[in-house]
Amino acid sequence: MQVRFFVFILIGCLFSPNGVQAEKTEPNILFILTDQWRAPSLGYAGNEQVQTPHIDELARQSVNFKNAVSGCPVCCPFRASLLTGQRPLTHGVFLNDVQLPEKSVTIAEVMAGSGYATGFIGKWHLDGRGRTAFTPPERRQGFQFWRALECTHNYNKSFYYGDSPERQTWEGYDAFAQTRVARQYIRDQSKAGQPFLLVMSYGSPHNPYHTAPPEYQRLYQPEKIKLRPNVPKDQQAAAKKELAGYFAHCTALDDCVGDLMATLKEAGIDQNTIVVFTSDHGDMLRSHGQIRKQKPWDESLRVPMLFRLSGAQHGKGRTVDSPINSEDLMPTLLGLCELTIPKTVEGLDYSDYLRGGKNPSDGATVITCPSPFGEWQRSRGGKEYRGLRTARYTYVRDLNGPWLLYDNQTDPYQQNNLCNDPKSAPLQARLDAALKKKLAVQGDQFLHGSKYIDQFGYKVNPKTGTVPYTN
The missing domain is CATH 3.30.1120.10 (Arylsulfatase, C-terminal domain)
Structure with missing residues (x-):
């Protein structure tokens, strides 16, 4: 009887929340960043033309911020705010091709200091020393694993750097090659047992629009593209041609997202990995007679923003209408990981709101x-x-x-x-x-x-x- 009682107590200690073996497991973060992907150009957002089945499935499992914005909708300012939790006039990156100050306190530095492995793959665009220059480890803002380049949109002839200044070439369409490296990183980290932050930063669907692999381009014919009603008549032909290529890039990236999600599951860490899918800004694509970004209209401003949570909240999808801004991402991710948010941060922590709690904002950003x-x-x-x-x-x-x-x-x-x-x-x-x-x-x-x-x-x-x- 005493032996049975001891075994019962031992099992209780092992598996109860207060037991010595029931330690909390830190969640991983897979942050999927695309470039110039506007919010309406996704199947889950109601677009019946673009094929994004894998991201649509991710959306069903995620908290979808349908009014997410890029507060300063252009490449470098978003990326600097993502890393620092600060607004552009604080971190100083309000133009492209300037350096994020080395003194900045970044999410990668905070997480590395808390025992996380940190990795960055793809487009960096925060070093300000030329778009093909090597970024040495001391200027990588806390990222340890590195397969990146400052900036290129030559997707089929793209190169990158690792830990040395020797250029290495991505094979074929760079997003596919980058995804293969990201998948291997996920496998390696799952075996190592160390929590990780991985930023997978794709360059597409940013123009040039007509450089996706041919099998994706064949999915979309310009003459069949339906336009938003705010595209002027004299620009509709150009808009249809551009959108056909843009959607081809989107569908190619959707397959990349599908591969990443499958790898998390194969590695047995999908339920303990926070997945974020977003973009640095949108693309006007001739709406209001405008192109590209920086503008205050929704096509430029609004971005997809999906948070698939870990643990007990894993897979519980819902849509929320609260705006969320670029500087809110760092504090929210740190909040989800229960890490201390630096005092340098200006953004809002939405982690409790993501779990069903109170909205930290006043409804305007x-x-x-x-x-x-x-x-x-x-x-x-x-x-x-x-x-x-x-x-x-x-x-x-x-x-x-x-x-x-x-x-x-x-x-x-x-x-x-x-x-x-x-x-x-x-x-x-x-x-x-x-x-x-x-x-x-x-x-x-x-x-x-x-x-x-x-x-x-x-x-x-x-x-x-x-x-x-x-x-």
């Missing part, structure tokens, strides 16, 4: 263009702006005053600008006051872009506003 450049240079209509995106409204000011106001519920394609409409005056006043309050709290004086360029000591092309770089 700030969108910005501190200084227009490149494809949205001033000669092409580019200008500074500050705005708010809520679950329902988009409100934007430029330096001259109120510029845009959309009711995204009744006007989902943003074709009716209510700004300065007398009927919308109370709404505009309310949003304007909320924006000014947020900017004051953030210490954003909303100055001309040249003031920030001077403040951070950047040298830009006076015509394009672009920081010169070498390919």
Whole structure:
């Protein structure tokens, strides 16, 4: 009888929450970052043209932030905010091709300091020393495993660096080769038993649009593409051609996501791995007669944002309408891993909200263009702006005053600008006051872009506003 009692107590200690052997297992993070993938161009988002079955399945298992935005919708600012949890005018990366300061406190540094292995594969775009330059270990912001390049969109002739300055070539379409390396990293880490943070950073579906493998291009014929109603008639032919190629890249990446998900399951760690799928910004693709990013319209601003949780919340999908911004990702991921969030972080921690708790936001988030450049240079209509995106409204000011106001519920394609409409005056006043309050709290004086360029000591092309770089 005493022996049986001892065995009973021993089993209880081994398997009970308070037992000495029932230690908490730290979750892994697989962060899948794409480039220029706008929120509406996915099957789960209601797009019946693009084929994304694997991501659609991931969405069914995830918390879907349907109003997620890239607060400064262009490549480098998003990436800097992702790593630091800070806004662009704090970390200073509000233009492309500038360096994220080495003094920055990043998510990779925090997680490595907490016992995590950290890995980065693909497009980096945070070193500011030319797009083909080698990034040495001391400038990798806490990432240990490294198979990356600053920036390229030559997807079929792409190279990368490991730990030495010797260039290595991705075989074929680079996303497929990068995925193979990511899968092996997942297998190796699962065997090692060390929790990991892996950022898989793809370069597509960013233009050039017509370079996906031929079998994916054959899936989409321009003449069959249906356009959003806000594409002007004189640009519809070009839009259809571009979208056909864009969708081909999307479907190719969807297969990559499917392979990654299968590898997590094969390795036996899918239920203990947080998976995030998102993009650094969207793509106008001729909506409102515009191309690419930086703009405050939804095609540029809104990004996919899926969080598949680990543990007891694994596979429990739902859609939420709260906005979430770029600087919120780092604190949210650290919160999900129950790690301390650095005091340098400005973003909000949505981890409790993801688990069904209280929303940490007030329902509005700030969108910005501190200084227009490149494809949205001033000669092409580019200008500074500050705005708010809520679950329902988009409100934007430029330096001259109120510029845009959309009711995204009744006007989902943003074709009716209510700004300065007398009927919308109370709404505009309310949003304007909320924006000014947020900017004051953030210490954003909303100055001309040249003031920030001077403040951070950047040298830009006076015509394009672009920081010169070498390919």
